Structure formats: structure tokens, C-alpha cells
Amino acid sequence: DAGVTQSPTHLIKTRGQQVTLRCSPKSGHDTVSWYQQALGQGPQFIFQYYEEEERQRGNFPDRFSGHQFPNYSSELNVNALLLGDSALYLCASLPSGAGVVAPLHFGNGTRLTVT
């Protein structure tokens, strides 16, 4: 049973470009959360998707957007890339009704480098 899978593993983009990262949740999970981890920092919450809608959002600008598909997979889009967007982007999934006490299990992440 595959866990959370993310693609691509690594990505290099230029300032001003746009990027799309992809996440497939663990089988049986329908909620997807995205986190950004800059070098030397802990992961920061970007947003969470459930039933194809954004349900929660962290303190990230509108350049960060997402989507969830009927099969529960999700995309994270970042427009007008800045050097500061260089980070490890992590996806985690949960079954619905997991509640506040459930920990998150992350995919391997996508390492984005903006030059």
C-alpha cells in the first residue's frame, strides 16, 4: 500500500515562472495538506483540501493556490516565483474525520529551487 507520493522530486525554476507540484494521497485518504519548509526552518502550513475545496489556509499570499481532484489527488501551484519560494514542499494526507489528534505522515516532498 503506497503512502503519500509527490512529484516531481526536484525542480529548478527561474524567478517569475510558475510551478505545479503534485500529490497523491494514501489509499483511503481524502484530505490533503500542503506545507512549505525553507532551509533551517520547520514546515509551515500552506493550505488543506477536502472534498475538492480549500478548507484552511495558512499565512501565504494568493500566489499560492491549489486544487483537489475527484480522486483526492492534489496540486499546489505557485505563480510569479520568488527566490524566497525555494524550499521543500511537503504533502500529507488524512482520512476524513481524523480529528485534531491525528499526526501527519508526509510524502517525500518536492525540492523547489528558484534561481
Added chain:
Amino acid sequence: RKEVEQDPGPFNVPEGATVAFNCTYSNSASQSFFWYRQDCRKEPKLLMSVYSSGNEDGRFTAQLNRASQYISLLIRDSKLSDSATYLCVVNKAGMEYGNKLVFGAGTILRVKS
């Protein structure tokens, strides 16, 4: 003040040593607490949940002090393979859908032979 604060370290300890990390959190309404371990350039992985009564998993012991709003992790008989960054994690209370976790910046542990 940061929501979750940790001593960044690094903690440099010899094999076999006992080492303890502390973490403080600012939201008194937080409900769930975790320690994650992160190896270099890898994703964070759950090490253990932290319960009010304290809990142990082999060489690892976690404690929660709600009154003082701090969480601790004790590692006994350190192994070289324990070298990693340890992330203190707290849930964001009041979230309808739950699981909006707030991470500390991590504490670096280096175990040396």
C-alpha cells in the same frame, strides 16, 4: 513570540549519552503534541505522540507539561543513527478540520563515536 520554540542546538553528544530537548508553545488551547524526526534533506517522520501522562517508546520518553506549556523529549543510550533534527509539533486548536500542525524550527542532534 513564535508559536512553538525550540533550542536549535546543535547538541553534540557521545554515543551512549542521555540527551533531553525542550520545546515551549504559546497556545494554551492546543490539544495534540508530537515529536517528529527529520534526516538531512528528507521529509519529517513521526517519532512519537506526546500524551499528558507522559509516554515512552524504547529509548525515547516524551513529557507534556500543560501548566508550563512545554514538551520534552528524552533520548537514552544515544546511537549514531539518532543524529537528526528533532521537530516539536503542536496542533492549531480550534480548527474545524483539524490537523493544522505548527512546527518548531527543530533541534539538531549529533551523536559522535
